[in-house]
Amino acid sequence: MKNFGLYIHIPFCVSKCSYCDFCSFVPNHKQMQDYISALKREIVETGEQTKDKVVTSVYIGGGTPSTLYSGAIVEIMDCVRKNFNLIKNCSVTIEANPNSFDNEQAIEYASIGCTRLSLGLQSDNDKILKVLNRVHNYHDCVNAIEAARLNGMTDINVDLILGVPQQTISDLQVTLSKVVNLPITHISVYGLINEPNTPLTKAIEQGKYTLPPEDEAVDMYNLTVKTLAEHGFYRYEISNFSKIGYRSAHNMNYWRRGEYLGLGLGAHSFINGTHFHNTEDFSKYLDAPANCKEDIEPETLKTAKEETIMLALRTTDGLDITEYNKTFSADFLQEYQPVLNKLLKNNLIEIKNNKLIIKDPYISNSIIAEFF
Numbered sequence: 441m442k443n444f445g446l447y448i449h450i451p452f453c454v455s456k457c458s459y460c461d462f463c464s465f466v467p468n469h470k471q472m473q474d475y476i477s478a479l480k481r482e483i484v485e486t487g488e489q490t491k492d493k494v495v496t497s498v499y500i501g502g503g504t505p506s507t508l509y510s511g512a513i514v515e516i517m518d519c520v521r522k523n524f525n526l527i528k529n530c531s532v533t534i535e536a537n538p539n540s541f542d543n544e545q546a547i548e549y550a551s552i553g554c555t556r557l558s559l560g561l562q563s564d565n566d567k568i569l570k571v572l573n574r575v576h577n578y579h580d581c582v583n584a585i586e587a588a589r590l591n592g593m594t595d596i597n598v599d600l601i602l603g604v605p606q607q608t609i610s611d612l613q614v615t616l617s618k619v620v621n622l623p624i625t626h627i628s629v630y631g632l633i634n635e636p637n638t639p640l641t642k643a644i645e646q647g648k649y650t651l652p653p654e655d656e657a658v659d660m661y662n663l664t665v666k667t668l669a670e671h672g673f674y675r676y677e678i679s680n681f682s683k684i685g686y687r688s689a690h691n692m693n694y695w696r697r698g699e700y701l702g703l704g705l706g707a708h709s710f711i712n713g714t715h716f717h718n719t720e721d722f723s724k725y726l727d728a729p730a731n732c733k734e735d736i737e738p739e740t741l742k743t744a745k746e747e748t749i750m751l752a753l754r755t756t757d758g759l760d761i762t763e764y765n766k767t768f769s770a771d772f773l774q775e776y777q778p779v780l781n782k783l784l785k786n787n788l789i790e791i792k793n794n795k796l797i798i799k800d801p802y803i804s805n806s807i808i809a810e811f812f
Contacts, residue, residue: 443496444711445693446524448479448516449704450502451722454540458573458643459601461635463706463720464503471722475705476512478729480519482703485730487523490701495524497531497690504560506536506545513545517552531555531689533597539576541584546591556688557588558597558628564615568604571640571649578618585622595686597626602664603657604632605640605649612660613667620671625686629664630679631657661802677755678801695751714738741768749811753804758797772796779810 451464452472467475498520505513513534520526533556534549541559549557563569564578585596598619602612619627634641634651643649652660665675673681677695680688693700702709706720719725719732739747745768752759761772773780780796783789788807790797798804 442492442699443494443527444490444699444701445497445499445690446495446520447690447700447702447704447707448498448500448520449702449707450500450505450508451475451705452502452507453504454507454537455573455575456639458571458640459632459635459638461638462503465722469509472509472512474726475722476508476515478726479516479704482729483516483519483523486701486703487520490524493525493699495520495526495530497693498526498533499690500532500534501558502535504537504540505534506540510544510548513548514552529555533558533688533690535560536584537574537576538580538584541587543587543590546587546593549588550591550593554593556595556597557584557593558599559584560599561619562599562601563604563607563611564618565607565611568607568611571605572601573639582622585624589623594623594625596624597628597688598622598624600627600629600664602629602631602660603652605644605651607652607660609656609659609663612663616664616667620668620673626680626682626688627668627673628680629661629668631661658802665801675756675801678804695755697748697751713744744768745770746812750808753796753798753808754801756797758795761791761794761796776811783807783810 449463452467452475453464455466456464498517500513500516517532530553532552532554534554535558536545537560541557559581560574561578561581562572562574566577569577581598588596600615600619632651634644640649644651668681669675672683674684675681676687677691680691682688699711700709701711702717704718705722705725706718708717709715714736716733716736718729719734724732748764748767749759759772764770764772780789780791784791788799788803790799798807
């Protein structure tokens, strides 16, 4: 049996964040009900096709799963457990926004075996939250964490964003000083990406906001790495930091190029060497949730090698050269000798115990690009 991670997409939000280009929108109650019905149909039909596989982790993300009506998460997970083979003590992560997660939802999440909660804080600063069009505040996050812990969920992640217009190093220092003292186990820190046609990108293009200078963004990242390490949150991937023993099992599967199945509107999958995703057309999904796959792309030897290198070099574990050679019947050091010589000469990488590791994670994208 092959193992895989199961991702379930909930495309609903109370309001749309200014920087977001994810597949999400503000729904009415009927749209929620119709969607959950369609999602359960997809779970049943897809589960039948994967009886020879085992689910190692479940991740319910979005959008904002915590905006769903009471009982919806129970419906989803009951259907998942009936139709998929979940390993014992399967990791189950659910995303939530701080202002839409309370004790009632904590009880519901705990009842279906949620082992990990991920909260989208982004910042403790009201000024920055306003720029991002977030509809919560820091105290909402504190209350959400308390509700989760009271109901037995002690593995908790908090998301932060760096490089937001009007954000300063001082702002970030304050945010980090608060977050590291929360009773949490994991922190994800993402640099702001200016996706085309989002309200925030348009506001920047119109001169309403100015992004922090590049050198200041670098300083923000370096400050984050240093501060988090000082408080026991160790970087294991470019944007992810955890206390010892609390790496995200679901995301580690992505970075190790394991298989994953995405269910729901626009969800992406990688199964049997093939990448594909569901339609982002809501009506099409409701009509045929298990038969709406798009952009079906079988991997080639070239794309498999490139994806292996790219994903592995994002992590502090690095690329296992022995494993690479075994997987592809190749000689990595010979295959990439010119690139490796250049990067080693410039002290950008190191090879230790037959593992290739990038020294400066902030410039990892440009280093990874050298291999392609």
